[in-house]
Structure formats: structure tokens, C-alpha cells
Amino acid sequence: MTTKPASEAVSTERRITIDPITRLEGHGRIEIFLNPEGDVENAYFQVPELRGFETFCEGRAVEDLAIITPRICGVCPEAHHMASTKALDGVFNVDPPPAAKKLRELLYSAFYVADHATHFYALSGPDFVVGPDASPAERNIIGVVHKVGLELGGEVLKHLELCHDVVAMIGGKYIHPVCGLPGGVSKPITEEERVKIEAIARSAVEFGKVSLKVLDDVVLANQGYVDLILSDTFTHKTYYMGLVDANNKVTFYDGMLRVVDPEGKEFAKFAPSDYLDHIAEHVEPWTYLKFPYLKALGWQGLIDGKDSGVYRVAPLARLNAADGMATPLAQAEYERMYSTLGGKPVHATLATHWARLVELVYAAERMLELATDPEITSPNVRTKLTATAGEGVGVVEAPRGVLIHHYQADEKGIARKINLIVGTAHNYAGIALSVRKAAQGLIKKGTVVTEGLLNRIEMAFRAYDPCFACATHSLPGRMPLIVSIYDAQGKVVEQLRRD
Amino acid sequence: MSKPKLALYWAASCGGCEIAVVRLYAKILDVADAFDIVLWPCIMDFKYKDVEVLPDKSIDLCLFNGAIRNSEQEHMAHLLREKSKVLVAFGACAHTGGIPGLANVADRETIFQRVYHDTPSTANGDGVRPQLSYQVPEGELTLPKFYDTVRTLAQVVPVEYFVPGCPPVKEQVEGVIQAVVEGRLPAPGSVVGASDKTVCDNCTRVREEKRIRRFYRPWEIVPDPSRCLLEQGVICAGPATRGGCGAPCLSVNMPCRGCYGPPPNVVDQGGKLLSALASIIDSQDPAEIERVVDAIPDVLGTCYLFGLPASLLRRVRLEGNALPAKEAVELAKAL
Numbered sequence: 131m132t133t134k135p136a137s138e139a140v141s142t143e144r145r146i147t148i149d150p151i152t153r154l155e156g157h158g159r160i161e162i163f164l165n166p167e168g169d170v171e172n173a174y175f176q177v178p179e180l181r182g183f184e185t186f187c188e189g190r191a192v193e194d195l196a197i198i199t200p201r202i203c204g205v206c207p208e209a210h211h212m213a214s215t216k217a218l219d220g221v222f223n224v225d226p227p228p229a230a231k232k233l234r235e236l237l238y239s240a241f242y243v244a245d246h247a248t249h250f251y252a253l254s255g256p257d258f259v260v261g262p263d264a265s266p267a268e269r270n271i272i273g274v275v276h277k278v279g280l281e282l283g284g285e286v287l288k289h290l291e292l293c294h295d296v297v298a299m300i301g302g303k304y305i306h307p308v309c310g311l312p313g314g315v316s317k318p319i320t321e322e323e324r325v326k327i328e329a330i331a332r333s334a335v336e337f338g339k340v341s342l343k344v345l346d347d348v349v350l351a352n353q354g355y356v357d358l359i360l361s362d363t364f365t366h367k368t369y370y371m372g373l374v375d376a377n378n379k380v381t382f383y384d385g386m387l388r389v390v391d392p393e394g395k396e397f398a399k400f401a402p403s404d405y406l407d408h409i410a411e412h413v414e415p416w417t418y419l420k421f422p423y424l425k426a427l428g429w430q431g432l433i434d435g436k437d438s439g440v441y442r443v444a445p446l447a448r449l450n451a452a453d454g455m456a457t458p459l460a461q462a463e464y465e466r467m468y469s470t471l472g473g474k475p476v477h478a479t480l481a482t483h484w485a486r487l488v489e490l491v492y493a494a495e496r497m498l499e500l501a502t503d504p505e506i507t508s509p510n511v512r513t514k515l516t517a518t519a520g521e522g523v524g525v526v527e528a529p530r531g532v533l534i535h536h537y538q539a540d541e542k543g544i545a546r547k548i549n550l551i552v553g554t555a556h557n558y559a560g561i562a563l564s565v566r567k568a569a570q571g572l573i574k575k576g577t578v579v580t581e582g583l584l585n586r587i588e589m590a591f592r593a594y595d596p597c598f599a600c601a602t603h604s605l606p607g608r609m610p611l612i613v614s615i616y617d618a619q620g621k622v623v624e625q626l627r628r629d
Numbered sequence: 630m631s632k633p634k635l636a637l638y639w640a641a642s643c644g645g646c647e648i649a650v651v652r653l654y655a656k657i658l659d660v661a662d663a664f665d666i667v668l669w670p671c672i673m674d675f676k677y678k679d680v681e682v683l684p685d686k687s688i689d690l691c692l693f694n695g696a697i698r699n700s701e702q703e704h705m706a707h708l709l710r711e712k713s714k715v716l717v718a719f720g721a722c723a724h725t726g727g728i729p730g731l732a733n734v735a736d737r738e739t740i741f742q743r744v745y746h747d748t749p750s751t752a753n754g755d756g757v758r759p760q761l762s763y764q765v766p767e768g769e770l771t772l773p774k775f776y777d778t779v780r781t782l783a784q785v786v787p788v789e790y791f792v793p794g795c796p797p798v799k800e801q802v803e804g805v806i807q808a809v810v811e812g813r814l815p816a817p818g819s820v821v822g823a824s825d826k827t828v829c830d831n832c833t834r835v836r837e838e839k840r841i842r843r844f845y846r847p848w849e850i851v852p853d854p855s856r857c858l859l860e861q862g863v864i865c866a867g868p869a870t871r872g873g874c875g876a877p878c879l880s881v882n883m884p885c886r887g888c889y890g891p892p893p894n895v896v897d898q899g900g901k902l903l904s905a906l907a908s909i910i911d912s913q914d915p916a917e918i919e920r921v922v923d924a925i926p927d928v929l930g931t932c933y934l935f936g937l938p939a940s941l942l943r944r945v946r947l948e949g950n951a952l953p954a955k956e957a958v959e960l961a962k963a964l
Contacts, residue, residue, distance in 0.1 A: 145768060163767035171767050178772050180759075181641060181698060182740035184748055186731040190930040193847055197886055197934070201728035204645020204796065222848070294652065302881035304652070305645045305796050309881050312848050317881045410752040413745050415763045416770040420744075420751065429752070515848050536749070543846065544926055549748045 160565055168575045173566040177419035187548040192221055192519055192539040196310045202552065207306045208241040208297060209528035215310030217535040220522020222312045222515045229508035230314035233300055235383040236500040240296035242382060242493035243334045245529045246486050250341060251286045278344060289337045292330045299323050314512035321507055328501040334494035341487055342463060359480040363571045364590060366434040366563055367392040367477050369424060369441035372451035373527045379456040380448050382527040388451045392436050394475040402525035405534055421559050422551055432562050443531025443556040444594060445485035450475035460492035479564060482593040519543040528553040557594050564590035633689035636668035638709055640695030640702040641729045646720035649796035656803060663810050683712050690809055692719040696729045697780045701773035710786040721795035723782040725890045726938030733937045733944035736777040781939050792822040795888035795935055798874050823873030827892045828885045831876040832867055836860060840911030843921055854882045859909055864931055869902035888935045897941045899932030
């Protein structure tokens with residue numbers, strides 16, 4: 131293996147493989163092909179795994195899908211449990227009592243606080259808090275704790291644990307909760323539990339404010355970071371999709387799906403049950419994951435812009451697709467974000483981190499609203515089912531984007547047809563675009579900017595999804611990205627590594 | 630003295646086992662202190678050659694979660710077996726096949742047909758399917774082979790220990806790590822991080838030795854939260870499931886679904902559950918018992934939700950999805 135200066139290495143090889151990107155369902159792989167001039171000809175982001183839930187859910191008692199489908203993702207099982215339970219409400223054409231819906235949303239809000247905090251502090255935050263140019267050994271949660279202080283580090287861990295306690299209190303288990311049933315939830319909460327949850331929610335709101343201050347002090351106060359966020363390398367003009375409430379405000383648990391165009395104008399707004407009129411999925415022979423796109427525009431390939439059917443989801447997309455936030459602190463931060471970044475929509479992928487904090491604050495505020503709702507301890511948490519099983523679509527906003535569960539059951543309540551489109555899948559095209567753009571921006575005339583390439587490709591990933599992002603920041607501070615450069619015979623001639 | 634080397638790997642699973650380790654919260658720092666972590670599924674690269682260059686048996690402890698669904702995972706199972714002194718099947722998928730193991734009701738062709746053709750949102754007029762090797766204009770791209778059958782880790786390589794659960798609960802993960810640090814592991818082949826009794830032993834509900842005349846689906850009944858669910862006609866896998874989880878599902882009035890796998894000395898968890906169900910029916914008449922069992926909507930999913938690959942059935946050969954109740958009863962009798 132040749133050792134070359136970290137800043138650049140001249141390469142005449144034609145192919146670069148990055149094969150350690152972990153992800154939601156296994157490990158991602160990036161293949162970068164160079165042309166004879168040494169510029170990027172194309173880059174492919176492959177997803178090499180499939181588990182086939184759509185098939186083996188068929189034949190199951192339909193209510194079991196709320197237990198089975200959370201195992202699609204152990205990072206956000208709450209999202210699958212909620213989408214599944216809502217799809218089951220549809221299958222049995224039942225409207226759960228208000229307290230049941232509120233308990234589901236309360237569990238979900240607590241989950242959101244924890245999930246977004248995990249991402250900000252442990253996964254993506256290190257890029258900004260510790261700094262994109264800091265040593266990889268420092269760019270992890272421990273580095274964050276060093277930078278922000280042990281006290282705040284302790285606060286982060288404490289709030290993760292408290293929010294998971296809320297999930298377990300309502301859902302039974304803090305990973306893979308089980309409380310959701312068609313028509314409601316399995317158990318009401320007691321006043322004693324409510325008091326505990328209210329205290330946690332109050333603390334979570336304060337924690338949200340502290341997190342905004344961290345963003346302010348560490349990220350926004352540094353013009354270099356702001357420039358990085360807004361740089362062209364991380365910008366794609368695409369459509370955005372998100373769930374909105376009756377006032378077009380961001381909502382996670384229930385609402386209408388709204389799509390805005392790259393100029394921010396409403397392009398479509400539809401009931402989740404009509405998703406098939408608006409979304410289709412494209413199959414490529416080189417990856418196991420399908421590419422969703424807007425049906426009205428068709429699949430034009432992996433390109434951005436107004437004529438392409440590519441759209442994006444998750445925090446920034448949700449804020450772009452909505453008119454604001456439904457709670458006061460989150461709304462104030464929403465306005466500040468857009469005024470700082472030059473108005474709506476924001477196409478800078480890295481602004482997703484800011485959007486995520488806006489949502490964290492919203493989730494905490496919503497958690498407190500629900501925990502203090504007089505109805506939340508109502509014992510009436512189940513609506514009796516009367517209809518024969520049929521068809522239902524359940525949609526929620528998972529932290530990583532719009533999550534669609536679509537079930538058809540026979541008259542005995544056996545699941546017969548299942549369709550699932552998960553958050554990361556909606557963003558697959560966006561991620562692939564970002565990978566290609568980062569590669570094109572960083573590899574010119576055979577010059578591989580090693581550290582920059584690794585960092586920036588990682589950063590593009592992390593903005594979309596912590597499951598990809600896990601590929602870098604975690605205990606105990608190893609960052610093992612490896613780029614292998616092959617010659618025309620497929621022989622490794624050089625390996626650039628950071629570990 | 631150098632610290633023991635720890636590896637974690639993630640095969641066909643959801644990542645919840647990873648999260649279960651991460652959610653030791655502050656205690657995760659103790660793990661980082663006690664071990665030299667050489668592989669961490671959330672963060673590590675999976676260049677095979679990087680693992681290949683490690684000396685054999687140089688990893689002291691490997692916590693392997695996930696079932697074996699494709700060729701890449703099988704390769705990694707063999708590789709990590711060679712490199713590890715102690716290989717642990719960590720969590721339900723590695724232990725008994727878990728939820729991904731339910732795919733053994735189908736085969737690759739059925740799954741591909743459904744995912745890439747029949748799903749209503751798929752637009753695939755050209756009949757494109759993922760290929761093991763595909764020539765794009767710029768070169769060749771490859772994908773791992775997707776197998777017909779999902780296997781447990783121990784069905785692929787020898788395993789020293791099994792940690793059950795979907796996912797293993799926090800207290801048990803802490804206990805297992807503590808036991809490793811202190812060198813208190815039992816004889817190889819053991820299940821660790823669980824009890825030697827059933828979930829019923831963890832359950833605080835009152836049992837009255839009542840018998841039932843029919844089973845209810847969870848949405849057909851609001852059960853009394855203080856009484857045994859099975860005695861109220863709600864199918865609960867507690868009697869056929871190893872304890873140690875603390876029965877969290879029962880705490881929210883939902884039944885055990887069996888994620889901790891069979892209790893000691895039980896080979897087939899589903900068969901054990903079926904015999905428990907048959908024995909609680911208030912009848913001596915075989916035809917009556919069969920009628921009540923026959924009303925269970927999906928016997929396979931009910932009895933083998935987390936453990937089809939590890940069961941005596943292993944997989945379904947038929948095109949049809951559900952195991953017919955009659956065959957299930959026969960199986961239960963045979964056990």
C-alpha cells in the first residue's frame with residue numbers, strides 16, 4: 131500500500147469503491163467510476179440487502195403486523211408500530227377514542243425527542259460541534275462531551291433515558307413497543323404515570339432550548355460552518371414531501387401529505403390513503419432498494435430539478451413542505467432558520483441538522499401539551515371493532531421521513547397484500563445524488579482529495595439518516611471509512627483510510 | 630495487561646440489538662473502558678480483508694446479531710467464527726431466526742416477485758430485477774446472493790453462547806457484559822442473559838387454573854389486567870417462552886409473543902405453545918379441541934413468530950402461507 135499526502139493523491143485508476151457505509155438494512159456500498167481524464171464519470175450507491183417483509187407479512191393475523199413490522203428497523207420501531215397501528219385502524223374502519231390517539235402521539239413525541247437528540251449529539255452533531263476538520267478521533271460523542279462539557283453530556287444521556295422510559299411506560303418495551311391495537315391502545319395511563327411524564331416533558335422542553343443554544347454558540351456563531359451548510363456541494367433543488375396538519379403545520383402522527391416544488395409552491399396535497407396516485411417506485415438491477423418518485427413527473431433518472439420526479443423527505447423536507455410549526459418555541463426557531471438561510475425552501479442538505487432541532491423542540495412541546503391534556507388519563511382507550519377486515523393505509527412521519535404501511539386483509543382478518551415504503555427509501559435518490567455530487571466536486575483530473583472526500587461524503591450521508599451516519603461517529607471514536615482505488619484489472623493499488 | 634477485544638456484527642436484523650447495547654446509557658462508557666472494540670456494526674467498515682487480516686481467535690468476544698439471509702452474511706459468519714474465541718448469537722434473529730426468519734414461509738422467487746413486481750407502487754414494466762452481477766456503462770456492479778432460506782447463526786457456524794430476546798433487555802445485556810468481564814461464563818452451549826424458567830415466572834398476573842372455551846384475538850377482548858391472559862382466552866406464549874425479560878409486554882396488557890425463545894429442555898417452541906393451548910381448552914373431546922384450535926387464524930405466525938428457522942419445521946415448502954391447524958395439532962401431539 132502506498133502512502134501519499136493526506137491532502138491529495140494523484141490517481142490514474144478508473145474505479146473507487148467505498149464499501150463500509152452501514153445503513154438501515156445492512157451496509158451500503160459506493161462505486162465511483164472515473165473517465166479517462168480522471169474526472170467522475172458516474173457514482174453508484176448500492177443497497178445490498180433485502181428482507182422481504184412484504185411477502186412474509188402475508189398470511190399473518192393482520193393485527194400481528196404491528197408486532198412484526200417494527201422489526202424492519204430497531205432504530206425507529208416506534209414509527210413502524212404507529213404506522214402499522216394506524217393502517218390497522220383503516221383495515222377495521224375504526225376510529226380510536228381521543229385518549230388512545232393522544233397516548234400514541236405522546237409515546238411518539240417522546241420517541242422523537244430521544245431520536246433527534248441522538249442524531250444531533252451523537253451522530254451528526256460532532257461534525258459541527260467538534261468541527262468538520264477536527265481529528266476523526268475527536269469527532270464523536272465523547273468529543274462532543276469534551277467540547278460542550280460533561281454537564282451537558284450528562285443531560286443528553288439523561289434525556290435519552292427519560293424519553294425511552296416514557297416509551298416503555300405507554301408501550302411496554304422501550305425497543306419494539308407493543309401497545310398499539312386496531313381501535314386504540316392496550317392500556318390507559320394512570321395519574322401517577324402522567325405526573326412522571328409531565329415532569330419529563332417539562333425537562334425535555336428545557337433540554338430543547340439548551341440544544342438550540344448549543345447550535346447557536348457552536349455552529350451559527352461560526353461563519354465557516356454557515357458557509358459550509360450553504361455550499362453548492364451539499365445543495366440539491368428537489369421536491370419535498372411531508373405530513374401537515376389542518377393548518378399546514380408540521381405533524382408527525384397524523385395529517386395530509388403535502389408536496390412542494392423546488393420553488394416552494396404547493397405541488398400536491400393528498401390523503402395518505404391516496405398515496406398510489408402520487409408515488410411510484412422504480413427498480414434498478416444494481417441495487418436491492420427501489421427508488422420512489424413523483425408519479426406526475428415520472429422517473430427521469432437520478433437527476434434533481436423541477437422536471438425530475440425525485441423528491442426528498444425527513445426534517446428539512448418536512449419544514450419545507452409545511453407553513454410552520456404548531457407550537458410557539460418551535461415556530462420561533464422555524465422563522466429564525468428560514469430568515470437566516472435566505473427564505474423558503476432551503477435546498478442545502480446540511481440545514482437538515484437545524485431543521486432537526488426545530489423538530490426536537492416541537493416534539494418536546496407537543497409531549498408537554500399531551501401530558502397535560504385532561505383527556506390523557508381517560509380509561510377509554512379502545513373502540514370496539516364492528517367492521518369486517520378490509521384495507522387500510524397508515525402513514526406517519528418517521529424521523530427519517532414519510533413512512534407508508536398499506537395492508538389488505540381478508541374477511542377473517544388475515545393479511546393478504548402488504549406494501550411498505552419507508553423513510554430512507556424516499557430519500558434514496560437524494561442520497562445517491564448527494565454522493566455523486568460530492569464525488570464530482572472532490573475528484574478532478576484524477577486528483578483524489580482524500581480527507582475531504584471522506585469527510586464530505588460522510589456529511590452528505592449523515593444529513594439524511596443516522597443509520598448511514600452511524601458509519602462514523604460512535605464509541606469509541608473510530609472512523610473507519612476506507613476508499614479503495616482499483617486499477618483496470620481490479621487490483622487494489624491504493625487504499626486511503628482513516629481509522 | 631491489554632484489554633479483551635470485543636466485536637459486534639449486524640446481519641439480517643433490524644439493528645435493535647445494536648440499540649440495546651447503545652442504550653446502556655452511561656454504562657456504555659464502562660463497556661468502552663473494559664474492552665478494546667475492534668468491530669462495531671453501527672460504525673465499522675466491512676471490508677472483508679480488514680477482518681481477514683486479523684489473526685485467528687484474536688477477537689475475545691463477538692456479539693453477532695441477525696439471522697443469515699444472504700451470501701455476504703454467511704461469509705461474515707464464517708469469518709468471525711475463525712477470528713473469535715467466543716462467538717455469541719446475540720438476540721432473537723441470531724438465536725432462533727427472529728422476525729426475518731418468518732420469510733421461511735416463502736422463497737426467493739416469491740419474495741422478488743412480490744417486492745419488484747406485484748407491490749402496487751412498483752412501476753417496473755421492463756421486469757427489472759436486482760442482479761448478482763450487472764454491467765453498467767462504466768463497469769460491473771455486484772450484489773450478494775439472496776438465499777431461499779433464512780438460517781440461525783448456529784445453523785451456519787458453531788456458537789458458544791446464546792443471548793435471547795427481541796431485543797435482549799437492558800438489565801440482561803449489562804449482566805452478560807459483566808459476566809464476561811469477570812470471567813463468569815457458564816459452559817459453552819448455554820443460553821446466557823435469561824432465566825431457566827418461563828415468562829410465566831416473571832408474570833405477576835393471578836392464575837386460577839381456569840379453562841376456556843374459545844380463543845380471542847387481541848382486538849376482540851379487553852382483558853382484565855390482573856389475571857392470566859391465557860385463562861381469559863388471549864393466546865400468550867408465556868408458558869412456551871424462556872423468562873428473564875421481566876414480562877414487559879404483559880405490563881401493558883399484551884401477551885408474550887415468544888421472543889426469548891424456548892425454555893430449557895424444549896426443542897420446539899411452537900409445539901410447546903400448541904400443547905399449552907390445547908391443555909387449557911375446557912374439553913376432553915378431541916374434535917372440540919381441534920375446532921377451538923382451528924379457530925386460531927394463523928397458527929404458524931402465532932406459534933413460531935420469532936423462531937421458525939430454529940423450529941423443527943424450519944421452513945414451509947408449500948406455496949400457501951399458513952400452517953394448517955390440523956397439521957399443527959398433529960405436530961403438537963408428536964412432540
